[in-house]
Amino acid sequence: MTDATTPSRVSQKISAKVWEENAVPRHRIQWCPGCGDFGVLAGLKMALTKLEVTPYEVLLIGGIGCSGQIRNYLNGNGFHGTHGGALAYALGAKMANPGLTVIALAGDGDTFAIGVENFVHVCRRDPAVVLIIMDNGVYGLTKGQHSPTHGRGMDIREWSEEAPPPFAPLRLALTAGATFVAQSFSGDPRHAAEIYAQALQHPGFAVVNDFSPCVTYNKFNTYDWYRERVEDVPASHDPSDFQAAWELLNDFDRRGRLPLGVVYRHPRPKKAHGRLPIWPEELQGADIRPLLQMMR
Amino acid sequence: MTVNRLKILVGGVQLRDGVVTVTDILGRIFTRAGLHVLAMERGYASTIYGAHQFDPLVVSEEPPVSWGDPRLDILVALDYDSNPDAREQPNRDTILRHGRYLVDGGVLLYDSSTGEVPVEPLERRGIKVFPVPARTIARDELKLDVVKNMVAVGALFRVLEFDQDGTWLRQLVEERFARKGAQVVDLNLRAARRGREVVESILAARGWPGSGYRLQPRPSAEPRVLISGNEALSLGAIAAGCRFYAGYPITPASAILEFMEEHLPRFGGRALQGQNERESIRAAIGAALAGVRSMVGTSGPGLSLKVEEFGVAGMTEVPVVIVDTQRAGPSTGMPTKSEQGDLYLSIFGGHGEIPRIVLAPATQEECYTLMIEAHNLADKYQCPVFFLTDLNLSEGRKTVPEAVFTQHPVTIDRSTLVREADLRRDGAYRRFALTPTGISPRLVPGTVGGVLKASGSEHDERGFVSTDPAVRKAMMEKRARKMETFLREDARPPRVVGSVDGRPALVGWGSTLPVLLEAQQRLRQRGVEVAVVHFSYLWPFPAALAKPVLERASVLIAVEQNFTGQFADVIQACCLLPVRRVVKYNGLPLYPADVVGGVEHILHTGESHVRIGTEAPAPVKVSEGG
Ligand SMILES: Cc1ncc(C[n+]2csc(CCOP(=O)(O)OP(=O)(O)O)c2C)c(N)n1
Ligand code: SF4
Numbered sequence: 001m002t003d004a005t006t007p008s009r010v011s012q013k014i015s016a017k018v019w020e021e022n023a024v025p026r027h028r029i030q031w032c033p034g035c036g037d038f039g040v041l042a043g044l045k046m047a048l049t050k051l052e053v054t055p056y057e058v059l060l061i062g063g064i065g066c067s068g069q070i071r072n073y074l075n076g077n078g079f080h081g082t083h084g085g086a087l088a089y090a091l092g093a094k095m096a097n098p099g100l101t102v103i104a105l106a107g108d109g110d111t112f113a114i115g116v117e118n119f120v121h122v123c124r125r126d127p128a129v130v131l132i133i134m135d136n137g138v139y140g141l142t143k144g145q146h147s148p149t150h151g152r153g154m155d156i157r158e159w160s161e162e163a164p165p166p167f168a169p170l171r172l173a174l175t176a177g178a179t180f181v182a183q184s185f186s187g188d189p190r191h192a193a194e195i196y197a198q199a200l201q202h203p204g205f206a207v208v209n210d211f212s213p214c215v216t217y218n219k220f221n222t223y224d225w226y227r228e229r230v231e232d233v234p235a236s237h238d239p240s241d242f243q244a245a246w247e248l249l250n251d252f253d254r255r256g257r258l259p260l261g262v263v264y265r266h267p268r269p270k271k272a273h274g275r276l277p278i279w280p281e282e283l284q285g286a287d288i289r290p291l292l293q294m295m296r
Numbered sequence: 297m298t299v300n301r302l303k304i305l306v307g308g309v310q311l312r313d314g315v316v317t318v319t320d321i322l323g324r325i326f327t328r329a330g331l332h333v334l335a336m337e338r339g340y341a342s343t344i345y346g347a348h349q350f351d352p353l354v355v356s357e358e359p360p361v362s363w364g365d366p367r368l369d370i371l372v373a374l375d376y377d378s379n380p381d382a383r384e385q386p387n388r389d390t391i392l393r394h395g396r397y398l399v400d401g402g403v404l405l406y407d408s409s410t411g412e413v414p415v416e417p418l419e420r421r422g423i424k425v426f427p428v429p430a431r432t433i434a435r436d437e438l439k440l441d442v443v444k445n446m447v448a449v450g451a452l453f454r455v456l457e458f459d460q461d462g463t464w465l466r467q468l469v470e471e472r473f474a475r476k477g478a479q480v481v482d483l484n485l486r487a488a489r490r491g492r493e494v495v496e497s498i499l500a501a502r503g504w505p506g507s508g509y510r511l512q513p514r515p516s517a518e519p520r521v522l523i524s525g526n527e528a529l530s531l532g533a534i535a536a537g538c539r540f541y542a543g544y545p546i547t548p549a550s551a552i553l554e555f556m557e558e559h560l561p562r563f564g565g566r567a568l569q570g571q572n573e574r575e576s577i578r579a580a581i582g583a584a585l586a587g588v589r590s591m592v593g594t595s596g597p598g599l600s601l602k603v604e605e606f607g608v609a610g611m612t613e614v615p616v617v618i619v620d621t622q623r624a625g626p627s628t629g630m631p632t633k634s635e636q637g638d639l640y641l642s643i644f645g646g647h648g649e650i651p652r653i654v655l656a657p658a659t660q661e662e663c664y665t666l667m668i669e670a671h672n673l674a675d676k677y678q679c680p681v682f683f684l685t686d687l688n689l690s691e692g693r694k695t696v697p698e699a700v701f702t703q704h705p706v707t708i709d710r711s712t713l714v715r716e717a718d719l720r721r722d723g724a725y726r727r728f729a730l731t732p733t734g735i736s737p738r739l740v741p742g743t744v745g746g747v748l749k750a751s752g753s754e755h756d757e758r759g760f761v762s763t764d765p766a767v768r769k770a771m772m773e774k775r776a777r778k779m780e781t782f783l784r785e786d787a788r789p790p791r792v793v794g795s796v797d798g799r800p801a802l803v804g805w806g807s808t809l810p811v812l813l814e815a816q817q818r819l820r821q822r823g824v825e826v827a828v829v830h831f832s833y834l835w836p837f838p839a840a841l842a843k844p845v846l847e848r849a850s851v852l853i854a855v856e857q858n859f860t861g862q863f864a865d866v867i868q869a870c871c872l873l874p875v876r877r878v879v880k881y882n883g884l885p886l887y888p889a890d891v892v893g894g895v896e897h898i899l900h901t902g903e904s905h906v907r908i909g910t911e912a913p914a915p916v917k918v919s920e921g922g
């Protein structure tokens with residue numbers, strides 16, 4: 001019997017190359033040259049390699065968008081369903097098999113527009129799932145419409161109903177109860193990889209908002225624009241302090257800067273669960289007689 | 297004197313009078329006493345407190361065919377002042393609503409705590425009236441308001457000359473209230489005794505030898521349970537190995553969620569109350585993707601919200617069982633009334649063309665057995681399987697031999713899952729391999745030696761997105777082929793009762809089967825022979841199995857609880873046979889008299905679409921045969 005909780009470690013060395021098997025070859029990747037999502041892909045490969053995870057135990061759940069394609073550009077089990085649904089599939093899969101490394105990969109449109117209902121409540125539920133949001137301020141795949149984070153840093157005097165101010169991903173994650181909230185920049189994959197690795201080791205829901213420039217449709221939030229504004233979370237910051245995390249965001253906002261790093265990390269005590277039964281030999285002969293007794 | 301055959305209706309104010317507590321006690325005790333109980337139609341309101349609630353029970357020695365017509369033998373009115381505006385008739389709500397359905401010579405037992413009700417019109421029809429001040433006895437004598445129900449139960453038992461020495465009642469009360477202490481048990485039993493005494497003195501004062509009804513225990517060696525459709529299908533799912541259930545509260549499917557939350561953990565499973573309909577089904581798809589047998593349950597409005605995921609499950613070939621306990625729609629419709637209105641949505645809902653299987657159980661027994669098949673079919677064909685019940689069936693309770701559940705063979709067929717050893721043998725794993733049956737080997741993520749890529753976008757055999765016309769064509773055909781394989785290997789023909797040859801056939805699906813069977817018997821007594829053709833396997837429509845049966849009938853009459861005749865349309869489309877219809881959609885259950893009236897109307901007038909819409913059963917005309 002295959003025990004799906006603990007994949008037997010394969011002798012093959014976990015190198016970055018392992019992540020290229022069972023994946024769309026590099027020359028067929030459909031992202032525009034220079035797309036920020038390449039940085040996320042590189043960072044994720046580094047993090048998974050560093051943590052010596054095998055592709056067999058990884059489940060990548062993609063969102064719908066350019067960003068969600070990443071699940072096909074990386075070895076490991078992959079799935080995508082509906083726009084906005086990634087986190088809820090991830091929740092079910094993780095509840096079913098805590099032994100899987102479940103990573104949801106979606107855009108800011110997918111996560112904060114159509115998928116915000118799932119996002120908010122998954123923050124509350126706190127499954128040990130990692131969410132990497134490739135935040136580019138636009139809907140890439142549908143050719144450049146405004147997404148919830150559109151307008152970041154723009155000097156606009158009058159907002160309107162049809163063009164409201166940008167959404168605040170980290171603040172929503174914090175207030176919704178996420179236990180790991182971080183930000184990365186795909187222009188610096190090495191740094192991003194470190195944050196992903198920490199997220200992967202977090203025992204609850206880990207949100208990483210990645211600034212992932214859309215070189216085709218977002219001519220404002222470019223790599224250079226980010227480079228000028230990102231700033232590491234100071235080493236003195238205590239990420240386990242909610243109030244400090246909130247203050248940190250206030251401080252960065254006031255200064256017109258964008259924090260990179262772990263803003264909040266506070267694991268929540270939780271009931272442990274094993275893998276749910278899958279194989280017929282685990283399921284056969286369930287004794288329902290005690291339940292019938294109650295109906296006599 | 298009628299012995300061991302009657303219909304009781306208990307009515308009162310929702311959440312105050314404990315209508316359901318009383319019918320539950322009655323149903324359980326009668327079942328234990330070896331009688332059969334059927335309680336399909338339940339009247340309650342979407343408002344929580346204060347509305348009128350009623351619960352009819354059919355009790356009989358032999359299993360009743362159906363719940364029959366609205367006719368009642370015994371009416372128990374628990375409301376004591378339910379209509380404060382009608383000071384002169386304070387107890388009248390239940391009586392006014394249901395009194396007219398009492399048969400001549402029937403029984404009315406009511407709580408007279410706030411005064412007696414003028415009942416001359418009933419008495420003129422030979423109805424025996426028993427005013428029992430249950431609440432006053434409970435409050436003033438026993439100092440415990442809630443035991444008023446026991447006063448009523450005791451009174452009713454005396455009316456029925458049932459449980460003279462109190463054994464059945466004592467046993468149940470001890471089981472239920474032992475936790476609360478001997479004093480509570482004693483108070484309940486005293487309350488029942490007081491009810492008995494009141495009836496005794498009324499009988500003596502009126503000089504009645506009895507009520508005209510009697511229930512006698514018929515202890516049987518075979519253990520039986522009183523079970524609802526929701527409970528039966530939940531048990532079926534557990535027996536079938538379903539270990540993940542997700543639901544969002546909605547009447548009348550919430551009971552499944554509550555059952556699963558309480559019981560799945562002891563079988564190693566988990567139940568999730570989703571934060572909305574979409575989280576529920578998505579989580580179930582996620583769990584199914586991870587290899588666990590998964591199910592969601594909902595009702596109409598929730599099914600609408602899940603439509604997007606029908607396609608996901610169909611396209612990514614993730615098996616998931618979707619229970620829809622239909623209620624009257626559209627929109628929020630009538631949440632507490634039954635209908636068969638979601639067939640189109642289940643069969644056709646969703647964009648593109650989705651492989652899917654639609655099943656509908658007819659009875660509580662079938663809620664169990666068909667659910668086991670539902671999970672096996674989902675697994676084999678790797679697609680959504682719809683399981684259509686309705687409010688009447690899901691909430692309706694029925695006496696069923698335990699053997700139905702304990703002796704039904706349960707095989708858990710997961711043979712389409714691949715194991716690590718298979719992967720080693722086959723080399724490159726292809727999740728969507730193009731096979732002759734259309735069924736591809738399914739991988740559980742975590743299995744060493746293979747990864748699966750599953751996409752809701754069109755994909756190639758390995759699961760990578762593709763818009764190549766040849767790939768699209770092959771994949772579309774592969775998914776369609778699964779349904780052909782299903783029709784060949786697993787689809788079931790309709791159940792046929794009676795001979796169809798040259799006769800009219802009543803065609804039905806889902807929960808209306810018992811009513812069709814009873815209508816068939818009644819029509820026979822009136823000189824009209826009809827066959828009943830009933831479907832539990834609805835989609836893909838088993839035309840090859842059904843058409844040869846259907847085309848032998850002289851006329852096809854679909855009987856459905858919806859406006860259009862949705863299943864009639866399906867048959868017409870799939871078999872190219874004209875189907876007439878008798879439909880009812882006013883929120884009331886379908887009664888045998890409705891069917892008899894509708895069928896005779898069609899046979900006389902040749903009309904094609906008879907809509908039953910009045911509260912009273914359709915007038916039954918004398919038939920000249922045909
Ligand atoms: C229900 C639904 N509505 C709309 C779409 C069209 N759609 C595809 S991708 C997308 C937005 C993608 O934006 P984002 O999530 O920010 O990802 P990006 O492409 O920018 O990486 C939309 C609206 C869809 N696939 N499904
Ligand atoms: S459109 Fe934008 S987000 Fe999409 S691949 Fe191109 S650069 Fe990336």
